[in-house]
Amino acid sequence: xxxxxxxxxxxxxxxxxxxxxxxxxxxxxxxxxxxxxxxxxxxxxxxxxxxxxxxxxxxxxxxxxxxxxxxxxxxxxxxxxxxxxxxxxxxxxxxxxxxxxxxxxxxxxxxxxxxxxxxxxxxxxxxxxxxxxxxxxxxxxxxxxxxxxxxxxxxxxxxxxxxxxxxxxxxxxxxxxxxxxxxxxxxxxxxxxxxxxxxxxxxxxxxxxxxxxxxxxxxxxxxxxxxxxxxxxxxxxxxxxxxxxxxxxxxxxxxxxxxxxxxxxxxxxxxxxxxxxxxxxxxxxxxxxxxxxxxxxxxxxxxxxxxxxxxxxxxxxxxxxxxxxxxxxxxxxxxxxxxxxxxxxxxxxxxxxxxxxxxxxxxxxxxxxxxxxxxxxxxxxxxxxxxxxxxxxxxxxxxxxxxxxxxxxxxxxxxxxxxxxxxxxxxxxxxxxxxxxxxxxxxxxxxxxxxxxxxxxxxxxxxxxxxxxxxxxxx
Amino acid sequence: xxxxxxxxxxxxxxxxxxxxxxxxxxxxxxxxxxxxxxxxxxxxxxxxxxxxxxxxxxxxxxxxxxxxxxxxxxxxxxxxxxxxxxxxxxxxxxxxxxxxxxxxxxxxxxxxxxxxxxxxxxxxxxxxxxxxxxxxxxxxxxxxxxxxxxxxxxxxxxxxxxxxxxxxxxxxxxxxxxxxxxxxxxxxxxxxxxxxxxxxxxxxxxxxxxxxxxxxxxxxxxxxxxxxxxxxxxxxxxxxxxxxxxxxxxxxxxxxxxxxxxxxxxxxxxxxxxxxxxxxxxxxxxxxxxxxxxxxxxxxxxxxxxxxxxxxxxxxxxxxxxxxxxxxxxxxxxxxxxxxxxxxxxxxxxxxxxxxxxxxxxxxxxxxxxxxxxxxxxxxxxxxxxxxxxxxxxxxxxxxxxxxxxxxxxxxxxxxxxxxxxxxxxxxxxxxxxxxxxxxxxxxxxxxxxxxxxxxxxxxxxxxxxxxxxxxxxx
Numbered sequence: 001x002x003x004x005x006x007x008x009x010x011x012x013x014x015x016x017x018x019x020x021x022x023x024x025x026x027x028x029x030x031x032x033x034x035x036x037x038x039x040x041x042x043x044x045x046x047x048x049x050x051x052x053x054x055x056x057x058x059x060x061x062x063x064x065x066x067x068x069x070x071x072x073x074x075x076x077x078x079x080x081x082x083x084x085x086x087x088x089x090x091x092x093x094x095x096x097x098x099x100x101x102x103x104x105x106x107x108x109x110x111x112x113x114x115x116x117x118x119x120x121x122x123x124x125x126x127x128x129x130x131x132x133x134x135x136x137x138x139x140x141x142x143x144x145x146x147x148x149x150x151x152x153x154x155x156x157x158x159x160x161x162x163x164x165x166x167x168x169x170x171x172x173x174x175x176x177x178x179x180x181x182x183x184x185x186x187x188x189x190x191x192x193x194x195x196x197x198x199x200x201x202x203x204x205x206x207x208x209x210x211x212x213x214x215x216x217x218x219x220x221x222x223x224x225x226x227x228x229x230x231x232x233x234x235x236x237x238x239x240x241x242x243x244x245x246x247x248x249x250x251x252x253x254x255x256x257x258x259x260x261x262x263x264x265x266x267x268x269x270x271x272x273x274x275x276x277x278x279x280x281x282x283x284x285x286x287x288x289x290x291x292x293x294x295x296x297x298x299x300x301x302x303x304x305x306x307x308x309x310x311x312x313x314x315x316x317x318x319x320x321x322x323x324x325x326x327x328x329x330x331x332x333x334x335x336x337x338x339x340x341x342x343x344x345x346x347x348x349x350x351x352x353x354x355x356x357x358x359x360x361x362x363x364x365x366x367x368x369x370x371x372x373x374x375x376x377x378x379x380x381x382x383x384x385x386x387x388x389x390x391x392x393x394x395x396x397x398x399x400x401x402x403x404x405x406x407x408x409x410x411x412x413x414x415x416x417x418x419x420x421x422x423x424x425x426x427x428x429x430x431x432x433x434x435x436x437x438x439x440x441x442x443x444x445x446x447x448x449x450x451x452x453x454x455x456x457x458x459x460x461x462x463x464x465x466x467x468x469x470x471x472x473x474x475x
Numbered sequence: 476x477x478x479x480x481x482x483x484x485x486x487x488x489x490x491x492x493x494x495x496x497x498x499x500x501x502x503x504x505x506x507x508x509x510x511x512x513x514x515x516x517x518x519x520x521x522x523x524x525x526x527x528x529x530x531x532x533x534x535x536x537x538x539x540x541x542x543x544x545x546x547x548x549x550x551x552x553x554x555x556x557x558x559x560x561x562x563x564x565x566x567x568x569x570x571x572x573x574x575x576x577x578x579x580x581x582x583x584x585x586x587x588x589x590x591x592x593x594x595x596x597x598x599x600x601x602x603x604x605x606x607x608x609x610x611x612x613x614x615x616x617x618x619x620x621x622x623x624x625x626x627x628x629x630x631x632x633x634x635x636x637x638x639x640x641x642x643x644x645x646x647x648x649x650x651x652x653x654x655x656x657x658x659x660x661x662x663x664x665x666x667x668x669x670x671x672x673x674x675x676x677x678x679x680x681x682x683x684x685x686x687x688x689x690x691x692x693x694x695x696x697x698x699x700x701x702x703x704x705x706x707x708x709x710x711x712x713x714x715x716x717x718x719x720x721x722x723x724x725x726x727x728x729x730x731x732x733x734x735x736x737x738x739x740x741x742x743x744x745x746x747x748x749x750x751x752x753x754x755x756x757x758x759x760x761x762x763x764x765x766x767x768x769x770x771x772x773x774x775x776x777x778x779x780x781x782x783x784x785x786x787x788x789x790x791x792x793x794x795x796x797x798x799x800x801x802x803x804x805x806x807x808x809x810x811x812x813x814x815x816x817x818x819x820x821x822x823x824x825x826x827x828x829x830x831x832x833x834x835x836x837x838x839x840x841x842x843x844x845x846x847x848x849x850x851x852x853x854x855x856x857x858x859x860x861x862x863x864x865x866x867x868x869x870x871x872x873x874x875x876x877x878x879x880x881x882x883x884x885x886x887x888x889x890x891x892x893x894x895x896x897x898x899x900x901x902x903x904x905x906x907x908x909x910x911x912x913x914x915x916x917x918x919x920x921x922x923x924x925x926x927x928x929x930x931x932x933x934x935x936x937x938x939x940x941x942x943x944x945x946x947x948x949x950x
Contacts, residue, residue, distance in 0.1 A: 119616040128610035135603035141594040214817040321616040342689040
């Protein structure tokens, strides 16, 4: 048990014995730190842990108070704030992720575990025709326009799209990449070096862990609220106590939690980073898939210092097949462009041109409205089905966008075991172990609801629920 | 002046003064080293330098002898063996290369400086139709088959092709990449770490320098013969005297020299590496473009220990537009597959499928025969034109394959200046500065002869020759 868990347990004991009562103020972090000879970080983490247990609540500028609902568990079915280990770790999740994704993509398994959107809802025939037309033109096949930063037509369309959504982007800042994966890799390489500590959400999108692993850096998971995102106060305590080279987050419709970080939290995060001069790598690949009426804001919009390196792609909103992503690297633009050149030389022109044609000539917004509506409905169906057919004690996320549901199973269910048993039945799921450097999410799974609802999907969800129930009893 | 240059100059003086005469044996490297208090490496380098000056010749098992032609320069118009600085250097050539390639690809300039083959000779219409057909199939658009190692159909075709050319390759060893660039990057990352010394040819293909730069490693240029490739004895002296983490070479039709390394030298290189446990990254992107009748052998063919990481692509032989390359990483296969996954997640399926279709259904050999014949003719034309219209003292390579000619200009011509002056006239060339970490090739240029011969090309070559002559006089 860590020190902060010990402290949290001790205080929980005091609350349960009514030594601390509802409304009582806890010692300030500073007082408790001094009195107990513990670091500020340890006390902060203990308080956050108590908060995640629903035992205390923080009031801005005042401190922590014993909660009105002290002693009760969080509302049934609701996920709690995560409280990952407070230490940074080298990363080695890629083998697990690769073997999992490979079996997910093999054969005709029901793709509940897929990270990709169902291509059937995407305008792939139209894109394919544009790619074909571009491919017939000899002049487009050479080096021309393929070199970094990317094809001028696509750069223009991307800048225009941001502008429509309220973010002023200079086309000259954009670097086209092989998917958001390459964008995140080169942005991270531009701002940090091997051995550095990178702060991430918990659970974390595994591609971020991969970027950290690739460079031999260390990941430090930060407590993350299932609906509001990374805990900015917890991050503040961390950066006050140790060097953090960069922060990698997904503020909108995070994979796997699906939350939409509120604007004031986004702003607070950017301000915190600015105070400490810490670059933030922001992944915005799900931004176009909001269930609410308005397009979500980005961290980039609050960034006045060029410290936000915004990464995105068309893979989740238009086509996964073309692997076209980009970076808006702020003050690191030239370094990122150079790293793109070193890493893969060029991004192919034809898919860039096909997408640019689509954005210029067709109804991207119309297409997006259709899939957003479908995903929002399918999210509700998937959540309802899981709540109905999964074993007691199961909790689900409430996605505000995207096409992924995060499910907490009873503690005794091991997600990797569930994954293997489901695979035997021709069903795939995303095991929680992929989303963390610790073993913190071994009883969590990620489900993809992008496929139009069908009996097959429904039967698959019911089957996974039954297997999970068996695991919960058997363990 | 370095120690070995000093020693070489001293011995040259003795030869010129007839202290050493034709047929005289030089002291053995070991004797000279002991007597003069110099390292084995220094003496070896001095002797190699004398050899490259045509003053001495080595006889196997016997030592170095004053050459019959001592005192004469190498045959007029012939390139000499390179003798780069004996120290390793951090690499920072990518900015120069990017800005150069960018201007080369801009506008309608005559592409003598292009690194790419002329797409007009390639079956791009057919490939485009195959890509279109694949792109209409929804089932091919997802994750399936795009994950590393790559699409099974293409893996099979690549293995079959090697087999036809006499190299037994297991399809399971192949990892598909975003061009040979990514293959070289991840192979290098698999075998060496930041700060390590990587031995390369001199001049070196700049993409190899980029891979070294990207990882913060150091490049050590090794003397390289313009017709036989990297000097294996010189490399032996280097690895005996300092740690070398890996060696990156292009044994067939090297960019920029165009040499074909003889089989016995290839074998000696692989054996040297095996003795020292040094991995070799072999770039074979020009292998299909041999002017001779037989397909060249690979280092991989001599490798019994799995130490050769062979990298190649279709970019030089079939299509540059698709960016499909691969690695055969020997004993490092799993590590390279993992790094591919971390670096760009997947390689798009559609271009892989289009190429696999072409290889399966069409006459790849027929296509290759056509372009080989064209390139061989154009190589002769380009060489003859340069010899005729470039200033006195110009020397040219004798490419044994590929589509690139290496030209040494009189010492006073600065290639970057020539490049800028030519660009003003709408002509591009590849300045020698891109091919070295030192400033060793400032009076060299690379010319691309893949474009079918025309008056425009001819006039451009004549114009570059005239500008070079002006530079040679003016400097």
